[in-house]
Structures are given as C-alpha cells and as structure tokens.
Amino acid sequence: xxxRVTLVLSTLMCVLMLSGCWDRKxxxxxxxxxxxxxxxxxxxxxxxxxxxxxxxxxxxxxxxETRFFVETGIGKNILDAIxxxxxxxxxxxxLGQRKVIVVGEELARHxxxxxxxxxxxxxxxxxxxxxxxxKGDTAENVLxxxxxxxxxxxxxxxxxxxxxxxxxELALFRFLESVNSEGSSPTLPAISLSRSNGGSGFQxxxxxxxxxxxxxxxxxxxxEEQMVNWIRNQARFVTLSVNIPHEGMVTVTAxxxxxxxxxxxxxxxxxxxxxxxxxxxxxxxxxxLNVGRDAEIHFIQHVFDKHxxxxxxxxxxxxxxxxxxxxxxxxxxxxxxxPRQWRQMKENWDATFSKATTTVQVNLSIRGSGLTTKSxxxxx
Amino acid sequence: xxVNFFGGxxxxxxxxxxxxxxxxxxxxxxxxxxxxxxxxFGNSTDVVFRCIPDGQHPRIVMLYIDGLVxxxxxxxVVLEPLIYQGLPQGIKHVKNAGQMIDEGxxxxxxxRRATHISVILDQVxxxxxxxxxxxxxxxxxxxxxxxxxxxLEESKWEPSLxxxxxxxxxxxxxxxxxxxxKLKSPNLVFEAYTLGDLTKxxxxxxxxxxxxxxxxxDEVRRRIKQVHLKGVLESGYIEEFLEGVPWSPFPQTxxxxxxxxxxxxxxxxxxxxxxxxxxxxLVVPMTFWTALQAAEDxxxxxxxxxxxxxxxxxxxxxxxxxxxFYVAITTFxxxxxxxxxxxxxxxxxxxxxxxxxxxAFLMEFxxxxxxxxxxxxxxxxxxxxxxxxxxxxxxxxxxAGIISATMVIVVAATGVASFAIxxxxxxxxxxxxxxxxxxMASMFGLxxxxxxxxxxxxxxxxxxxxxxxxxxxxxxxxxxxxxxxFFRPPWRSTASTPHQHTSKHFMIRRNPGGKHKS
Numbered sequence: 001x002x003x004r005v006t007l008v009l010s011t012l013m014c015v016l017m018l019s020g021c022w023d024r025k026x027x028x029x030x031x032x033x034x035x036x037x038x039x040x041x042x043x044x045x046x047x048x049x050x051x052x053x054x055x056x057x058x059x060x061x062x063x064x065e066t067r068f069f070v071e072t073g074i075g076k077n078i079l080d081a082i083x084x085x086x087x088x089x090x091x092x093x094x095l096g097q098r099k100v101i102v103v104g105e106e107l108a109r110h111x112x113x114x115x116x117x118x119x120x121x122x123x124x125x126x127x128x129x130x131x132x133x134x135k136g137d138t139a140e141n142v143l144x145x146x147x148x149x150x151x152x153x154x155x156x157x158x159x160x161x162x163x164x165x166x167x168x169e170l171a172l173f174r175f176l177e178s179v180n181s182e183g184s185s186p187t188l189p190a191i192s193l194s195r196s197n198g199g200s201g202f203q204x205x206x207x208x209x210x211x212x213x214x215x216x217x218x219x220x221x222x223x224e225e226q227m228v229n230w231i232r233n234q235a236r237f238v239t240l241s242v243n244i245p246h247e248g249m250v251t252v253t254a255x256x257x258x259x260x261x262x263x264x265x266x267x268x269x270x271x272x273x274x275x276x277x278x279x280x281x282x283x284x285x286x287x288x289l290n291v292g293r294d295a296e297i298h299f300i301q302h303v304f305d306k307h308x309x310x311x312x313x314x315x316x317x318x319x320x321x322x323x324x325x326x327x328x329x330x331x332x333x334x335x336x337x338x339p340r341q342w343r344q345m346k347e348n349w350d351a352t353f354s355k356a357t358t359t360v361q362v363n364l365s366i367r368g369s370g371l372t373t374k375s376x377x378x379x380x
Numbered sequence: 381x382x383v384n385f386f387g388g389x390x391x392x393x394x395x396x397x398x399x400x401x402x403x404x405x406x407x408x409x410x411x412x413x414x415x416x417x418x419x420x421f422g423n424s425t426d427v428v429f430r431c432i433p434d435g436q437h438p439r440i441v442m443l444y445i446d447g448l449v450x451x452x453x454x455x456x457v458v459l460e461p462l463i464y465q466g467l468p469q470g471i472k473h474v475k476n477a478g479q480m481i482d483e484g485x486x487x488x489x490x491x492r493r494a495t496h497i498s499v500i501l502d503q504v505x506x507x508x509x510x511x512x513x514x515x516x517x518x519x520x521x522x523x524x525x526x527x528x529x530x531x532l533e534e535s536k537w538e539p540s541l542x543x544x545x546x547x548x549x550x551x552x553x554x555x556x557x558x559x560x561x562k563l564k565s566p567n568l569v570f571e572a573y574t575l576g577d578l579t580k581x582x583x584x585x586x587x588x589x590x591x592x593x594x595x596x597x598d599e600v601r602r603r604i605k606q607v608h609l610k611g612v613l614e615s616g617y618i619e620e621f622l623e624g625v626p627w628s629p630f631p632q633t634x635x636x637x638x639x640x641x642x643x644x645x646x647x648x649x650x651x652x653x654x655x656x657x658x659x660x661x662l663v664v665p666m667t668f669w670t671a672l673q674a675a676e677d678x679x680x681x682x683x684x685x686x687x688x689x690x691x692x693x694x695x696x697x698x699x700x701x702x703x704x705f706y707v708a709i710t711t712f713x714x715x716x717x718x719x720x721x722x723x724x725x726x727x728x729x730x731x732x733x734x735x736x737x738x739x740a741f742l743m744e745f746x747x748x749x750x751x752x753x754x755x756x757x758x759x760x761x762x763x764x765x766x767x768x769x770x771x772x773x774x775x776x777x778x779x780a781g782i783i784s785a786t787m788v789i790v791v792a793a794t795g796v797a798s799f800a801i802x803x804x805x806x807x808x809x810x811x812x813x814x815x816x817x818x819x820m821a822s823m824f825g826l827x828x829x830x831x832x833x834x835x836x837x838x839x840x841x842x843x844x845x846x847x848x849x850x851x852x853x854x855x856x857x858x859x860x861x862x863x864x865x866f867f868r869p870p871w872r873s874t875a876s877t878p879h880q881h882t883s884k885h886f887m888i889r890r891n892p893g894g895k896h897k898s
Contacts, residue, residue, distance in 0.1 A: 096715025
C-alpha cells in the first residue's frame with residue numbers, strides 16, 4: 001500500500017517535472033502586442049510592425065492613459081520580419097491578446113498568401129482577430145496613429161467595424177473560411193487614415209475584394225459593403241437612407257436581417273434568387289408622410305424595397321462584371337442544392353457566376369416610427 | 381498539563397509517588413481514616429477537613445474541596461443542624477452513616493454510602509462532601525457542586541442573526557439540560573464515559589434511540605473506548621480518536637457550541653459527544669455539505685436560504701482557488717483575460733520584484749500571520765494588528781512596489797471568502813489546501829489546478845467517516861430529489877422528515893477490512 005503510493009507519487013513527479021514544458025512567463029517579461037501590421041517594401045522585403053503596450057514608465061500612468069509604441073522589423077519573409085522585431089525587444093512578444101492585424105495596400109495587391117500561413121500555423125494567434133486592409137497607405141502608419149477615443153488605438157479599428165453593424169472580430173476567421181471555400185472570393189474590411197480631427201484616427205473605407213490568389217483586386221464603398229454583408233447575412237443591422245420621390249429623405253435602420261439564396265438551373269443557365277428580409281425602424285423622416293398611418297408606411301416600405309432591390313442588383317452585377325468574383329457565398333448555396341453538378345461547375349465557377357441572371361426581392365417591414373409619427377416641422 | 385514536560389524520564393525527586401487506593405477500605409478508627417485521606421491528597425491546601433465535635437461521641441468529619449462545593453448549602457443543610465441542634469431529635473444514638481441517610485437526616489438529594497477510600501477520593505474530587513464518622517467503616521457522600529460557572533452566552537463560534545441565542549457552557553450538566561430542553565423525548569439517551577487518567581473527564585454520548593443507526597453508534601462507542609490519554613481537556617482530544625482517516629485535511633466530526641445545531645444533528649440520526657469542560661459538542665458523522673449549512677438557513681425563509689447557499693458555494697470555491705487561478709492565469713495563460721483587465725494587472729505588476737507565485741505565497745502567509753496574531757492577542761491589542769496589517773501590507777507594500785495591488789485584492793477577497801464558511805473547521809481544511817493548490821498552480825498553471833482539484837475530489841469520494849460517504853447525499857440516485865445541498869427544501873415539503881439524514885436514508889458501508897483504523 002505504502003510502496004504503491006510512493007511509486008505513483010514519484011512517477012507523477014517525474015512526469016510533471018521532466019516533461020520540460022515550462023511555459024511560465026511573468027507578466028513583467030511579456031511585451032503585449034495589441035496590433036500588428038504588414039507591408040511590402042519596394043525591394044520585395046517584408047516589413048512587420050507591432051503595436052506594443054508600454055506598461056512601465058516614469059511614475060504611474062495618468063487616468064485612462066495607456067502608452068504604446070510601434071516597433072518594426074524588415075525581413076525576407078513574414079517570420080523573419082517578426083523575429084527582427086523580437087530582436088529589438090527586451091521582452092517576449094506576446095500575441096495572445098492581439099486584436100487587430102492590418103495589411104498595407106501594396107502588400108494586399110501583391111498577395112496575402114505568404115502572410116496567411118503564419119496565422120493558420122501559430123497556436124498563439126487567436127482566430128478572433130480583425131484583419132483589415134489599409135486603403136492607400138501602409139500598415140505601419142495606421143499603427144502609429146493615436147486614436148483619441150480608445151486607450152489602445154488598434155481596438156478602435158475593431159470597434160468602428162462593430163458600430164457599422166459588422167462583426168469585426170470575425171474578419172480573420174471569415175477570410176480563412178472563404179479562402180478554403182472553393183469558388184468563393186474572400187473579402188476584408190478596408191480602413192483608411194482619417195483626415196479629420198487634425199489627422200488622428202482612422203475610418204472604415206468599405207471593403208477590399210480579393211481574387212483566388214489572394215491578391216487585392218479592388219474596393220467597394222461602404223454602402224456596397226453594407227449590402228454585401230446583408231446578402232451574406234453577416235450584418236447585424238443596416239442603415240438605409242432613401243429619397244422618396246417628390247417627398248424627401250427617409251432613413252431606416254433595419255435589424256433582424258435575414259437572407260435566402262435560391263439558385264436554379266433554367267435552360268442550363270444559372271439563375272440566382274436573393275430574398276432579403278429585415279425589420280426596420282424609421283429614424284429620420286424629412287417628408288410630409290404621416291408614418292402613423294398604415295398606408296403611408298406601406299408606401300415607404302414599397303419605395304425602400306424597390307430601392308434596395310435595385311441597389312442589390314447593382315452590387316451583384318458590379319461583382320459579376322468588374323471583378324468576376326463571387327464574394328456573396330452563392331457558391332455554397334449552389335453546392336448545397338446541386339452537389340453533383342457542382343463538381344464540374346466549381347472549376348470555372350467565376351465564369352458561371354458572372355453569367356448568371358439574378359433577381360432580388362427585398363421585404364422590409366417597418367415596425368417602428370420612433371417617438372413621433374408625423375414630421376414635426378413640416379406638418380401642415 | 382498537556383504533555384509531561386520531563387518526558388517521564390526524570391521525575392521530580394521531591395514529588396511523592398502516588399499510592400493506589402483501589403482496595404483500601406475504611407477503617408473503624410476515624411483518625412486512621414483521616415491519616416490515609418490526608419496522605420492521599422498530599423496535604424493539599426484546598427482540601428478541607430472539618431471536624432465537628434459533638435460532645436464526646438460520635439465525632440464527625442466533613443471532607444470536601446474548597447471551591448468545588450456549594451458551601452452555603454453545606455452550612456445550611458449539614459453544618460448548622462449538626463452544630464446547633466445536635467443530632468436530630470428522636471434518634472438518640474446515631475450509630476452509622478447509613479442510618480443517617482435512611483432517616484433522612486441530611487437534606488441533600490444526591491447522597492450515597494461509600495466504604496472504599498478510592499470511591500471517596502473520586503467523589504470528593506467531583507464536588508461531593510464526604511462525612512466520616514467515628515467508629516464507622518462507612519462514609520456518607522453528598523453531592524453538592526457549587527463551583528463558579530460561566531453563564532449561558534451566545535455562541536461565538538457560530539453566531540446567527542435569527543435563531544436561539546443560547547450556547548453551550550463548560551459544564552456538561554448544563555449542556556445536557558440544554559439538549560434535553562429542546563428534545564423532550566424519552567428516546568433521548570445519554571451514555572457516560574470517564575476519559576483521561578488524570579483529568580477523569582466526564583464524556584457523554586448522546587443519541588435518539590430509534591433514529592440513530594446502531595452501526596454508527598457502535599462505531600462511536602468503540603472509538604471512544606480507544607481514548608487512552610492522561611488528560612482530556614477539550615472535545616478536540618476525542619475528535620481525533622473519532623476520525624476514521626486522521627490524515628485527511630477534512631473534518632470528519634462537526635464541532636458546534638450551539639444547542640440547536642446539536643439537536644438538529646440528533647434528529648437527523650447523528651451521534652453527539654459532549655465533553656465536560658468544553659462548550660463544544662461533536663456531532664458525528666460530519667458530511668461535506670454540512671459545512672455549507674448554517675443554522676440560520678433553517679430559520680429564514682427557504683428562498684433567502686437558497687440565495688445564501690449559492691453565495692456560500694461561490695465563496696467556497698473562491699476561498700479555495702482564487703489565488704491559484706490568479707497566479708496560473710497571469711503567468712501561464714494571459715490570453716484568457718480580457719484585454720483591459722490584463723493591462724491593469726500588468727501595470728500593477730510592473731514594479732514588483734517577485735514572480736507572481738512568490739508574491740502570492742508571501743501575501744497568503746502574511747494574511748495567515750495577521751489572522752493568527754489578531755486571534756491570539758487580547759482584544760485591546762488585537763485591533764492594532766489589523767491597523768498594522770492595513771498600513772503595512774495594504775498600503776505601504778503596494779506603494780513601495782513590493783506587492784502588486786491586484787494581489788492584495790486577490791488575497792483580501794480570498795480571506796473574506798474563507799470567513800464565509802459557516803463551519804470553521806471546514807475553513808481550516810480550505811486554508812490548508814489552498815497552499816498545495818497554489819504550489820501546483822505556480823508550477824503547472826491551470827493544469828496544476830485541475831490535477832489538484834481532481835485529487836481532492838478523489839479523496840473526498842473515497843472518504844467515508846463512520847461508513848457514510850463524505851459527499852452524501854451527492855451524487856443522488858434520483859434526480860430532482862431534495863437533498864438540502866444547494867437548496868434547503870421548504871419545511872412544508874419535508875413535513876414528516878425534518879432533515880435529510882433520517883436513519884433509513886443512511887447508506888452504511890463500513891470500511892472494507894478496517895483499512896483506516898483510528
């Protein structure tokens with residue numbers, strides 16, 4: 001009995017002590033990286049920039065202030081560049097809290113394939129990270145920007161996405177998902193440096209579209225981005241402003257968004273039916289319409305449905321004609337409905353997609369009118 | 381004296397070797413008897429030999445110990461009649477002591493005759509008066525206890541807002557009466573034992589016949605008979621003999637100084653051990669969940685009790701693991717923390733010279749030191765410890781950058797949580813276990829915590845004091861039953877069985893082969 005206990009205990013201690021997996025790291029020895037940026041230089045070398053927290057410093061930090069600094073490294077590939085950063089750091093770079101990765105436009109046009117490998121390989125990298133393309137600038141400049149609203153500037157990028165109704169945290173995950181889905185073209189949110197407020201901060205700049213080689217092919221504006229996210233069912237809410245003919249502008253915020261994509265083969269041609277639904281609340285009414293009345297609500301609804309239908313068709317056809325890229329996830333719907341035909345189709349899905357005919361049906365139901373019914377000013 | 385200071389090797393040369401008086405009988409000659417008794421008491425100054433010369437014959441000697449005996453009553457019922465009135469009228473010649481009792485000559489309810497010196501010694505030491513008569517080989521013993529006693533006070537060990545205010549005292553008779561007053565059943569049985577070679581402590585076993593499980597009762601009897609000590613000064617001496625697994629950090633007997641808690645245990649079919657000289661009774665067997673059940677749970681409304689239980693369970697877990705989780709997460713898994721929390725912790729830790737684990741050990745030790753120092757000091761100085769603790773550890777150490785503020789918060793929260801455990805002896809167990817878990821956490825992170833908790837769980841599952849599984853009534857065979865673990869069922873629904881542990885529900889499993897002998 002006693003010898004057995006000794007045996008078990010000593011075996012346990014050996015297993016625990018000799019395994020050599022000592023990953024204990026004091027917080028004082030970690031450099032916490034909050035944001036990370038990648039650029040490509042003219043000579044083809046990569047430049048990595050890390051936004052790191054400065055925890056120590058002279059005296060206690062004043063209320064709410066967090067100091068950060070950006071360290072860069074230049075290397076032949078991504079990991080080489082990252083290790084150059086580590087060489088300049090007295091502390092181990094800790095990636096576990098990284099919230100944001102930004103990529104300069106140059107590198108995005110060059111291709112993200114070499115970048116992605118590290119992200120899918122390194123266990124320290126969390127999948128819930130915002131990955132964004134810097135439109136018209138370098139990643140380093142974004143990371144160096146201070147942002148008045150957030151203690152940590154890079155979290156500002158994430159939170160801006162959230163305010164627009166998109167789940168910014170899932171950008172990296174969805175990008176990887178889309179890369180692995182045959183026929184689909186991945187997208188990333190785009191940001192640009194903001195010129196307002198004395199040149200601090202950054203702003204959302206629509207959507208960056210990639211081809212299958214993960215090269216940036218172009219940008220969509222924010223309205224189109226919103227529509228794409230609606231069709232993909234990745235928006236939590238959308239804000240729509242529509243001009244009612246002869247009346248004026250009405251703004252509706254819609255949530256409970258739903259999508260339905262119905263692919264059909266008609267005469268060996270692909271036909272896609274997209275049905276979009278949502279519950280709207282009127283947030284601004286610059287017209288004389290009395291939104292307390294059913295008939296006028298229906299009228300507004302009708303105008304909105306028509307307008308959004310046209311806009312969705314415009315967005316889809318833009319992707320068909322200008323980009324040849326299915327960023328909407330139609331390929332998944334087709335795959336699900338025609339699994340057998342998909343095997344032949346997936347090779348040249350881009351061509352099939354760009355030739356496909358589409359109908360869009362928007363059913364917006366306006367449920368709320370805010371606190372008042374008629375517009376206060378123009379009431380007659 | 382708790383330990384023989386000289387280890388029994390070098391006895392004091394001046395001391396007399398005690399003489400055994402097992403078989404010595406009283407002599408007819410009073411002076412010889414007195415000589416023997418004086419010698420037996422070693423001429424101790426508190427032993428009083430009061431001679432009452434009554435004419436020529438018969439001479440009477442009263443023997444008692446000053447301070448143990450109620451002298452006022454003694455004077456009134458024995459001394460005064462004998463001195464002023466002489467021997468009672470109607471009986472001219474009182475020949476022997478027995479005759480005096482038979483004729484009701486002494487107005488004391490508890491009287492008896494004794495012929496052996498040893499019996500007289502025992503009885504005199506137990507607050508009796510011995511009356512010795514010239515020419516008689518028999519003595520009259522009258523029990524007249526009258527020593528100073530503490531009045532009934534509120535329980536300090538388990539105070540409660542609502543509920544009875546009386547607590548046990550040091551006198552076993554008072555304690556048994558407190559139990560009897562709450563449990564007016566002829567089935568309530570007391571069994572007396574005398575333990576301790578020198579202290580001759582009276583120990584009473586108490587149970588409700590018909591409710592108690594005989595297996596438990598026999599086991600308690602058997603274990604009490606194993607107590608062979610020179611002195612039994614507190615129920616804690618017996619507690620260790622009652623435990624089946626002495627090395628377990630978990631208490632296997634529930635000690636309480638509340639009569640209501642004791643009686644609740646009796647009703648549940650438990651056995652209670654009372655010790656003279658100690659206000660603490662032992663309720664056996666104790667199960668793990670007893671530690672969650674404060675007396676007040678049963679006096680407040682069941683919904684309130686439920687809230688308190690939930691709070692307590694959370695604090696239970698906190699008091700055991702919070703420092704370990706803090707150390708494990710900050711040094712092994714910082715990615716688990718929300719970013720802003722991590723930044724706050726990291727900033728607080730920036731100036732600290734020690735690793736988080738050392739810091740945690742230091743603070744835990746400081747906290748235990750403060751607690752111990754505050755407890756041992758007299759109350760007037762005791763609060764100074766608190767002030768020093770607050771100033772030195774709470775403020776100066778943080779400002780000097782020796783300890784991080786977050787660690788102070790963690791240790792303080794752990795301390796507060798550990799005070800919320802209703803049974804103090806379970807609190808000891810948790811205090812003890814906190815350190816090995818902390819050690820494992822600082823070496824292996826969350827895995828270390830997981831392994832230690834698993835080992836504790838394995839131990840708990842295997843622990844069966846008195847054959848009752850320690851985690852009883854969990855795991856429950858029937859889902860949805862009321863078990864008084866997380867939720868104290870409303871009284872309405874348990875009308876016939878007031879508590880969960882009626883004897884038929886006890887699952888008796890003796891330790892196979894008596895593996896853990898006490």
